[in-house]
Amino acid sequence: MLNMQELVSIFLTEGRELTDFLEQELLAVEHAPSALNDETINAMFRAAHTIKGSAGVVGLHDVVAFTHLVETAFESVRAKQLQLNTPLINILLRCNDHIVLLFNYAENQQDVPVSSIDAGQQLLTELAQFLTPNASQLTPLQAMGSAAIPIIDDTAATLLQTQHIYIQFGPDTFRDGFDPIAMLRFIAKECRIVAEYWYCPISPLAPMSQVTDFNVFEHCYLCLDLVVTAGHDALFAEAFEYIKADSVVHFFAPESSVAVYQQFLASLPSEEANRLQQRWLQLGLWPITTSESTCETLSSENEMPANVTVQNASALRAEEMIETPSVQTKAASKDLRLMRVPAFRLDEMVNQLGELVIATATLQSLMQEQTNSSLAETVEHIQQLVDDIQSSALQLRMVQIGETFNRFNRVVRDIATTLGKNVRLEIEGADTELDKSMVERISDPLMHLVRNAMDHGLELPDERAAAGKASQGLLALSAYHDSGSIVIEIRDDGRGINRKKVLSKAIEKGIVSKTAELSDIEIDELIFAAGFSTADEVSNLSGRGVGMDVVRKNIEALRGTVHIFSVPGQGTTFQLRLPLTLAIIDGFMVRVADSKFVIPLNLVTECIELPASSADATTASFMHLRGEMLPFIFLEQLFQLTRIEQARRSIIVVRYGQYKAGLVVDQVLGEFQTVIKPLGKLFEFMQGISGSSILGSGDIALILDIPKLINKQTDKNTLAPAKHEVTK
Amino acid sequence: MQLSQATLTHQTAISPSFKQYLTFNTGGECYALGILLVKEIIEFGGITKIPLMPTFVRGVINLRGAVVPVIDLSARLYGKCVDEGKRTCIVIVEVPNNADGVTELGVVVDGVNEVLELNSAELTAPPQFGSKIRTDFIEAMARLSDRLLMILAPEKVLSVEEMASLVAVTEHVNNQEH
Numbered sequence: 021m022l023n024m025q026e027l028v029s030i031f032l033t034e035g036r037e038l039t040d041f042l043e044q045e046l047l048a049v050e051h052a053p054s055a056l057n058d059e060t061i062n063a064m065f066r067a068a069h070t071i072k073g074s075a076g077v078v079g080l081h082d083v084v085a086f087t088h089l090v091e092t093a094f095e096s097v098r099a100k101q102l103q104l105n106t107p108l109i110n111i112l113l114r115c116n117d118h119i120v121l122l123f124n125y126a127e128n129q130q131d132v133p134v135s136s137i138d139a140g141q142q143l144l145t146e147l148a149q150f151l152t153p154n155a156s157q158l159t160p161l162q163a164m165g166s167a168a169i170p171i172i173d174d175t176a177a178t179l180l181q182t183q184h185i186y187i188q189f190g191p192d193t194f195r196d197g198f199d200p201i202a203m204l205r206f207i208a209k210e211c212r213i214v215a216e217y218w219y220c221p222i223s224p225l226a227p228m229s230q231v232t233d234f235n236v237f238e239h240c241y242l243c244l245d246l247v248v249t250a251g252h253d254a255l256f257a258e259a260f261e262y263i264k265a266d267s268v269v270h271f272f273a274p275e276s277s278v279a280v281y282q283q284f285l286a287s288l289p290s291e292e293a294n295r296l297q298q299r300w301l302q303l304g305l306w307p308i309t310t311s312e313s314t315c316e317t318l319s320s321e322n323e324m325p326a327n328v329t330v331q332n333a334s335a336l337r338a339e340e341m342i343e344t345p346s347v348q349t350k351a352a353s354k355d356l357r358l359m360r361v362p363a364f365r366l367d368e369m370v371n372q373l374g375e376l377v378i379a380t381a382t383l384q385s386l387m388q389e390q391t392n393s394s395l396a397e398t399v400e401h402i403q404q405l406v407d408d409i410q411s412s413a414l415q416l417r418m419v420q421i422g423e424t425f426n427r428f429n430r431v432v433r434d435i436a437t438t439l440g441k442n443v444r445l446e447i448e449g450a451d452t453e454l455d456k457s458m459v460e461r462i463s464d465p466l467m468h469l470v471r472n473a474m475d476h477g478l479e480l481p482d483e484r485a486a487a488g489k490a491s492q493g494l495l496a497l498s499a500y501h502d503s504g505s506i507v508i509e510i511r512d513d514g515r516g517i518n519r520k521k522v523l524s525k526a527i528e529k530g531i532v533s534k535t536a537e538l539s540d541i542e543i544d545e546l547i548f549a550a551g552f553s554t555a556d557e558v559s560n561l562s563g564r565g566v567g568m569d570v571v572r573k574n575i576e577a578l579r580g581t582v583h584i585f586s587v588p589g590q591g592t593t594f595q596l597r598l599p600l601t602l603a604i605i606d607g608f609m610v611r612v613a614d615s616k617f618v619i620p621l622n623l624v625t626e627c628i629e630l631p632a633s634s635a636d637a638t639t640a641s642f643m644h645l646r647g648e649m650l651p652f653i654f655l656e657q658l659f660q661l662t663r664i665e666q667a668r669r670s671i672i673v674v675r676y677g678q679y680k681a682g683l684v685v686d687q688v689l690g691e692f693q694t695v696i697k698p699l700g701k702l703f704e705f706m707q708g709i710s711g712s713s714i715l716g717s718g719d720i721a722l723i724l725d726i727p728k729l730i731n732k733q734t735d736k737n738t739l740a741p742a743k744h745e746v747t748k
Numbered sequence: 749m750q751l752s753q754a755t756l757t758h759q760t761a762i763s764p765s766f767k768q769y770l771t772f773n774t775g776g777e778c779y780a781l782g783i784l785l786v787k788e789i790i791e792f793g794g795i796t797k798i799p800l801m802p803t804f805v806r807g808v809i810n811l812r813g814a815v816v817p818v819i820d821l822s823a824r825l826y827g828k829c830v831d832e833g834k835r836t837c838i839v840i841v842e843v844p845n846n847a848d849g850v851t852e853l854g855v856v857v858d859g860v861n862e863v864l865e866l867n868s869a870e871l872t873a874p875p876q877f878g879s880k881i882r883t884d885f886i887e888a889m890a891r892l893s894d895r896l897l898m899i900l901a902p903e904k905v906l907s908v909e910e911m912a913s914l915v916a917v918t919e920h921v922n923n924q925e926h
Contacts, residue, residue, distance in 0.1 A: 371813075375812070378813060615796075615799070660800060697814070699798075701845060701851055701909075702817045702908055702911055702915065703817070705913065705915060705916030706800075708800075708919075709799075718810050719796060722798065
């Protein structure tokens with residue numbers, strides 16, 4: 021059963037998608053105002069409306085109160101009363117940020133601090149100035165919304181059937197000796213009050229000088245919208261029995277349809293009816309269920325906001341009724357296409373599938389001892405099916421990178437404004453897919469690289485003009501698949517890396533020696549060195565505590581690589597190459613003594629035979645490989661394994677960053693794809709082995725951590741150069 | 749196993765002073781571990797060695813698709829590995845760790861004996877010195893009719909944090925050596 025907090029978290033997920041959407045659309049409008057069409061405006065209005073409506077359902081009244089005016093603004097834009105120009109976009113973007121802020125407080129179950137409330141009010145005041153007189157009619161509602169005192173029960177009460185009771189206390193309620201609070205206490209004894217919204221709908225009092233009936237000062241003006249658990253009809257009747265005659269007490273049956281509400285409102289003066297309808301929409305009391313799908317709305321998370329949109333929108337504006345059916349079909353078909361599944365369920369399934377794959381492999385190896393051909397055929401078939409299932413299961417975790425990229429629209433816009441630069445962001449390959457966990461982990465390094473490009477790479481408009489370039493700089497984010505990995509490029513057409521400056525800084529910081537002769541690429545790579553910074557360009561933008569060395573480390577921790585291509589005066593490209601998923605590795609299996617090891621395939625460049633001259637060597641050594649020096653290590657010596665003599669050994673040449681090294685192994689067993697099994701806490705400090713993998717035979721192979729192995733070897737040589745032995 | 753745990757919980761509810769222990773031999777001595785930690789007992793074998801480990805880490809096994817580290821209890825207690833025999837087996841235990849709940853470990857012992865139910869009155873504190881193993885490894889001693897039983901303190905003997913740091917140190921030392 022869902023409790024309120026779970027409902028809130030579902031709402032927040034949806035809400036964030038909507039605010040992201042709003043941000044994207046607003047930026048798109050700002051970028052190309054001519055492309056703005058009614059469909060987009062409608063979509064934006066619906067997004068704002070859904071945020072407000074759903075927030076009401078889950079009891080986030082701060083959000084409801086705040087979003088109301090934002091929604092009004094979109095409505096005015098839709099009604100062509102307001103022009104969606106840059107100042108309005110600016111304020112709407114800030115409002116959008118404020119909504120996200122409110123979401124964050126709601127997520128942490130914190131109260132909104134006073135400073136934020138003030139900031140919100142300030143934003144609303146600014147926004148209100150844009151609204152036409154027509155829209156300002158609606159603003160009193162907003163005040164009412166914030167004055168409502170909601171009492172929200174944090175239990176699952178809202179999921180029990182609830183019903184709405186509307187009470188407009190009669191003017192003589194107090195004088196007749198009735199106490200509304202006592203009535204509520206009476207009700208609360210028997211059933212649960214989910215929410216109560218008090219308000220006083222009096223407009224300015226009549227001029228005092230003209231008052232003739234002095235009783236007016238003792239009148240009761242209270243109105244109450246009460247949401248209680250249903251099924252206590254007798255109790256309610258009893259509670260309100262004595263005020264029934266003079267007050268309006270209306271019970272809405274649980275899951276009342278829109279028609280029921282409209283019928284009730286028809287009995288009231290039209291002005292009051294309108295007011296009540298607006299208010300109930302705002303509080304989320306207006307029916308959100310359609311006649312097709314009753315009473316399941318709250319439990320079926322995905323439908324909730326969609327239906328809110330459809331119903332509320334149709335109720336709001338009669339002329340939209342024609343449009344509604346198409347909107348509804350669209351929403352319904354969208355629900356069919358998308359499903360929200362907790363990530364851990366997918367992980368669980370992928371793990372179980374990994375085991376299934378292993379079990380099938382065991383079955384197959386047993387099969388080879390059998391002679392029954394039809395059995396063999398079936399096993400073969402099962403194997404095929406399992407392979408298919410595994411690849412589609414892994415596909416489930418794949419998400420498009422576009423969402424991550426789109427976030428940078430805002431970042432680039434804001435940074436460009438701060439720095440006084442004119443930058444256009446281009447996104448290519450937004451539909452490229454990669455693993456969800458990967459997406460989460462690359463967004464920080466990406467952010468850093470983008471900030472870096474904006475700050476150091478791209479020049480100011482004047483500078484660009486002086487260099488004969490268009491005053492608008494270009495920053496491109498692109499993604500594509502390349503041989504089993506994903507390649508992400510951050511490209512700018514700025515000034516490129518100033519190699520002279522980088523080199524002198526590196527010498528100054530003692531990262532390289534003065535006499536070192538470095539190639540251009542080697543100099544470019546220096547910016548990844550720990551502690552490197554071109555300090556005279558201090559800025560709060562790219563110096564967010566993460567250096568380029570951290571970027572590289574983070575990428576390498578994901579088994580990825582970073583490369584730089586820079587042409588002075590023409591720009592710089594950072595190229596990230598990452599595996600598609602962290603759960604599976606394309607491995608190259610080797611045997612050393614009687615242990616099997618897996619080397620990540622993307623690091624293997626070639627296999628060569630161990631030269632006869634080195635065959636008797638036991639410690640690290642090096643050889644010539646096509647004119648290059650190739651240092652190599654003996655794995656059995658490194659891992660202290662006892663090797664039985666063998667005739668022929670091989671060197672696996674691996675490459676990592678700027679290093680190339682050879683690993684001497686006894687036998688090359690070929691490449692294969694395997695599920696990575698972490699070794700767990702006991703081995704967390706272990707270096708040189710990053711995980712394990714279960715083979716078809718049930719044996720375990722260890723996955724070598726090549727970067728650490730090479731680093732370790734390099735460190736050792738720097739520490740004790742005397743031990744370095746030359747055998748060739 | 750599930751059944752015995754259920755029974756135990758039931759009994760504990762009635763008389764909290766009774767607890768069940770799995771007794772086993774290792775290095776010629778008889779030891780016991782609280783049975784609530786024990787998940788299963790499997791036969792010895794199928795261990796994949798991991799290079800550069802301290803002697804007490806025998807390697808990892810494939811336990812129905814999960815990779816489980818295997819600890820040699822004798823090596824952990826006396827620094828000398830178990831000589832594999834007919835009765836050698838691996839006790840799979842779940843030990844709580846500081847971080848995220850429990851870690852599954854395999855513990856190699858010379859042979860398991862029986863499940864004993866002991867009253868807290870039968871238990872005494874471990875001697876200050878004189879035992880063959882580290883005194884903080886012993887939770888309590890039990891005097892049985894014919895012998896003395898040492899009840900191991902799992903959070904010490906099988907401390908994942910302590911063993912992980914030993915793993916790191918051993919590896920470091922090994923690397924320095926060549």
